[in-house]
């Protein structure tokens with residue numbers, strides 16, 4: 001049976017991983033500065049993670065949400081301490097889109113309203129309300145387009161004010177650092193005003209931390225770089241280091257009701273064992289501190305390379321902007337230098353999303369490869385533009 005052909009694939013077949021490296025079937029080593037799309041937080045096959053999942057699956061992999069599950073409580077307690085989101089409550093799900101879908105649904109239930117404000121170049125997932133709030137018409141099917149969503153420019157505070165004052169907006173959803181869109185960020189003044197406007201207009205402020213959360217930005221959540229208090233925080237990617245787990249953190253002012261949200265698989269025993277070991281490793285190995293040290297090191301070197309026109313993002317959610325499209329550069333880095341990097345909808349941006357355990361030696365390897373590849377890529381680009 002053929003696979004439904006929705007992904008353009010690189011011709012690489014990783015079969016194992018260790019730390020910041022993955023290995024193909026011939027044993028070739030690849031440096032993973034893409035983190036499997038910002039998912040790998042504590043590194044591939046971390047021994048504590050492997051042990052936690054292996055032990056749990058041998059005991060009890062799954063039971064439904066109709067019974068007591070102390071692992072959920074343990075994870076929630078640890079998350080409260082590490083994130084600093086005191087008194088927030090946790091609802092588990094399985095992916096980023098599902099986290100945002102639940103966040104938006106909760107906003108609509110609680111405010112009794114249905115319109116959503118989202119931002120240009122934002123990405124929130126592919127399910128119904130999440131994809132409708134995503135600024136990419138090519139992935140919005142007619143069934144999703146029934147949602148009422150208004151897309152505004154980032155930093156358009158008067159636009160946000162005008163929309164919220166109409167009285168029908170249940171939520172403003174934002175990535176504090178845009179992922180797929182290309183690492184753009186609103187200003188502190190903008191985010192802080194949006195927060196106030198939401199509170200004044202009975203509108204939920206939803207922080208989509210699916211990609212930027214779990215330490216990637218240099219703080220546990222990217223919104224913590226600002227003075228804001230989101231009503232709901234959505235999480236997924238780094239939460240399970242590859243095990244499918246997502247969740248939302250819900251402000252203590254928002255009261256739960258039986259049946260309001262629900263899931264079969266969310267918060268299962270195996271997912272919680274994975275999620276708990278991720279938090280323990282983040283804490284034990286002081287990974288958020290490592291993010292900040294490595295980020296500073298990376299940016300310092302990037303600034304010395306004249307081909308790089310702009311350095312975007314925070315922490316280890318970084319982008320290097322060139323004045324040419326980076327598709328060929330990414331291929332060269334993979335096939336010649338065996339280094340994975342990421343792309344974005346901004347075709348001139350190379351995204352760097354390594355495991356949070358990355359070290360200086362890996363960053364050095366990347367820049368050595370980049371410096372070697374750049375003249376050749378630029379020469380090929382030049383020939384293309386001259387149509388030779």
Ligand SMILES: Cc1ncc(COP(=O)(O)O)c(C=O)c1O
Nearest residue numbers: 095096097123124125179210211
């Ligand atoms: C900011 C953001 N929100 C939501 C999602 C959707 O997550 P998932 O693919 O797990 O549904 C993504 C995925 O890239 C994302 O980057």
